[in-house]
Amino acid sequence: MSESLTEREQQVLDAVIQTYVATAEPAGSRTVAKRYRLGVSPATVRNTMADLEEKGFLFHPHTSAGRIPTDRAYRYYVDTLMQPTRLTEAEKERLRLELGPPESGPLERLVRRATQAMGLLTGELGVAIAPSVDDVVVERLELLGLSSEKVLLVLNLRNGIVRTVYVDLPISVPRETLLAVTVILNERLAGQRMGEIRDTLPDRLRDATEDDDASELLNIFLQSGEELFDLAGEEIHLGNTSVLASQPEFESGADLRGLIELTEQRDLLASVLTQRDPGSRLHIRIGSENPAPELAGFTLVTGEYRVGHLGGVIGVIGPTRMPYDKVVTIVDSTSRLVSELYSPVPKRTEQERSD
DSSP: OOSOOOHHHHHHHHHHHHHHHHHSSOBOHHHHHHHHTOSSOHHHHHHHHHHHHHTTSEEOOTTOSSBEEOHHHHHHIIIIIOOOOOOOHHHHHHHHHHHOSTTOSOHHHHHHHHHHHHHHHHSSEEEEEOOOSTTSBEEEEEEEEEETTEEEEEEEEGGGOEEEEEEEOSSOOOHHHHHHHHHHHHHHHTTSBHHHHHHHHHHHHTTOOOOHHHHHHHHHHHHHHHHHTOOOSOOEEEOOTHHHHTSGGGOSHHHHHHHHHHHHOHHHHHHHHTOOOTTOSEEEEEGGGSSSGGGTTEEEEEEEEEETTEEEEEEEEEESOSOHHHHHHHHHHHHHHHHHHTSOOOOOOHHHHHO
8 A cells, every 4th residue: 555554543444444344333433442442532533533534444334423444444454454363273174174185086176175165264255266277188088978969078187187078969970989089089189288189189180090980070079179179268166155145245135146146157257366466376356456346345365276387276255344364364274285285295215215
């Protein structure tokens, strides 16, 4: 924040924010003076609150004598006043239990567990972006016949990532042809990165077989390859919306509907979550700072996780009235833990074991 506040203004602003976060009710001068023992009278607190309101840090609802923090106040608090808390050993253990044992299944399962865990620990909506698969190696491909006119292409990628694509067929393909083409696809494509497969598919499948039925099916892959293997879009995972629905901000039916509609706009959420400042591992976007008007009443706290050369985003969405110190600590700890749990532990050599 470019504007500086006096020490007293900082103390009062901190007290108002803490009061409003805890109660969801506008903070009055008497409550602030009594609860936080600032060493000044309620009248002095009231005057300081009026100064903060004039500077754009507090808002005075017409129906209340108390004040509510503005987005600007929360930003000042996060940048200047906030002291992030530390997780207790019990909280760390609970987080590890919620995430499950290391490498217990696909990476995306761990990411989904993390969104649930953050929701439980913060009371906000857990959210995560799975890694983009363009740089992920394809380990195995499968073709599963669903009907005479539809086939399911299953892509088994490294790090336990699985993608499925429906392929419409203009012809009826026998089961033995599906098996033959599956063998060809694995011979020509397995072991390559998704992006590389998409860019070089015609060269890799050209003259792959002399069988007419198999050639006809391979031609479908050649004609639709760019679309079939274009899975670079961000996949978003959401926790339980019910943790937010119980908060005072969503007591009215209209506000709750707005929340539900927001969670259904996955492309919007994915776009916003991936807009990050370079060089910043943790990111906090408050209310009107969000580029989308649908998110004007929300705060997003996100952190990056990395698994090898893959990266994703994990965090929470909640009302701007949130305990930032606690939430930031939990998001930071969770993103670090996801990276640690899925990072392979180097195997010890015989010499190291003997030492």
